[in-house]
Amino acid sequence: MSSLPSYASPLQRTWHYTFRIICGLIFFFLVFPILVIIPLSFNAQDFFTFTPEMLALDPAGYSTKHYVDFFTNPDWQKALKNSFMIAPTATLLATVLGTLAAIGLSQPHVPFRSVIMAILISPMIVPLIIAAAGMYFFYSRIGLQGTYWGVVMAHAVLGTPFVIITVTATLVGFDNSLVRAAASMGAGPITTFFKVQMPLILPGVVSGALFAFITSFDEVVVVLFLGSASQKTLPWQMFIGLREQISPTILAVASIMVVLSVVLLTVLELLRRRSERLRGVTPA
């Protein structure tokens, strides 16, 4: 299938190319909607489609005014600031708790392992709207609804399953005799953890942290219910913008976020390769 042998019949030849065209169309479907918003965001008009000037590649049809709006409009700036206030704290909380738990879970003897695992993974499985509803009722009862820490805790708990999964994956290849070797040479548990274990599982921890960050940074359902106006995040502002008065600034924000995800994707890929090298796993 990968390359066509010279003895292929005309029918096989036709199918080979048809199949490639079909796959090409599907790849187009996957990336076109994401990439098309980047040129659209430079529209000089407040339209959501290509104007004749844009199609003629006339410089007058393009402008950065939507970006200027994003960087000067106080609503958007406040939302951006809030997102960067909430996401790092939530990430830190999720990463620390998640990494410790993943190390605990990878020990050979853990009582009630499967029950604990099910509880710890549950934030990833339960539909967000249900989590949001439950948290809304419960957090208003204990006075956390509409507070910064309420949103941070909710986002942190939603991010922990990703940290557990990625860290557990790196721990699978971890050689426990390294810990024993360190201990036999007189290192305490804390020294052993930071000097021996941490450097080896770091790629998993960092990619778990990235997942936790993106979970919080991209989360809108929970924050819609739990947050008050002073916790309005970027996705929340986008959600309002899309539901009420759809403004072209959204396209500028969306384009910036696409670039951000490309950066993130690259970092993750580099980490994955590093982790494989460190653990001596050769890419299949």
Add this chain to the structure above:
Amino acid sequence: MTQLDMPAQAPVLTQDGRPLKASLSRALRREKLRAFVLILPLLAFVLLTFAAPIVDMLLRSVDNSIVPQTLPRTVVALELWDPQTDELPEEPAYAALVEDLREAVAQKMHTRLGSRLNYEQSGFSSLMRKSGRAVETISGSDVKGQLIAADSAWADPQIWRTLKLYSGTTTKGYFLSALDARQTLDGVEMLPEGERIYLMLFGRTLMMSLTITLLCALIGYPVAFLLAQLPMRTSNMLMILVLLPFWTSLLVRTSAWKVLLQQQGVINDMLVWIGLISDGNRLVMMNNATGTIIAMTHILLPFMILPLYSVMKTISPSYMRAARSLGANDWTAFWRIYFPQSVPGIGAGAVLVFILAIGYYITPELVGGTSGIFISNRIAYHISSSLNWGLAAALGALLLIAVLVLFYVYDKVVGIDNVKLG
């Protein structure tokens, strides 16, 4: 050294003189404790910030304590009354009600009670408000007559029947409403055909999620197949095209579709330009089920391709070659040899996409209009607009059960431990 000289039945000792067995079990206990101490902070955190809210919500879906708490005397007085008769309760019940209402008005609980009972029978909300004002002036004997004079609804046995029916601390009422049924004196009965909105919404959520899953499988299969066949270098490059949407913000993808699918949007413009449709009848692809299905298929497609790809990667190409050498044509070799081996991948991807789809909220809310919304949107509506939290909780509980059952299936087919990311 000395151990060798001991009789065989004597316990083996460690260097510090303890029996080896005890020493080993002590070490095991300490190891278990160490693991548990590491897990405990997160476990406590998840239980407190996530599990407790969910349990709280489940309890709320059956909670009816507001009625016996606000009207304690009335509930007791009504115990003697037979709701099957067409007769009104006696004077003591009315007196108890007036007394309860006076206290409720002082605590401003009567309006909340009114809205609670209004979910079961409309009219209760205004009745409670009106009676709350009236109880101030009621005094002396014939409380029954005075209350009925204040609001004639109190002369309707149906009002009293509802009150008696919902006087317990727990209720099935919300779950029945969530299933388009209601409690009557003769048991549970379904609402008339035209009023069954929730069953219709559950049905639609299932049907649309199924459609989306099917589309994802159909579209995802060829791509995963191609990626699994190509040499590593090429397939890694093409994989970026799958991972880019996976990593892009959900709201970005939803806004992209909102922009593309508009009647004045890029897709309609393109179709008009190539002359497939005329400018007058541009396609309506948004604010309906079509919009939701297109956008969600795109958003969930990577969740189908990634598990499919990882299964297909493990299928050895020599099986196909063997089939070909034994005289099977391309199609037979694929259908009889390759496809059955890729079925676990389809299963894993399909369950994953389906679980994610039935709980979706954002995309249906933004591109679904009214005919493309899911049960989640109704839950959100009841939390933030109609404030019928009990019903929201009951709908949420039903959705949660559906997801947990599916997840159980997923765990049996794939296993939670095998979940991989990126």
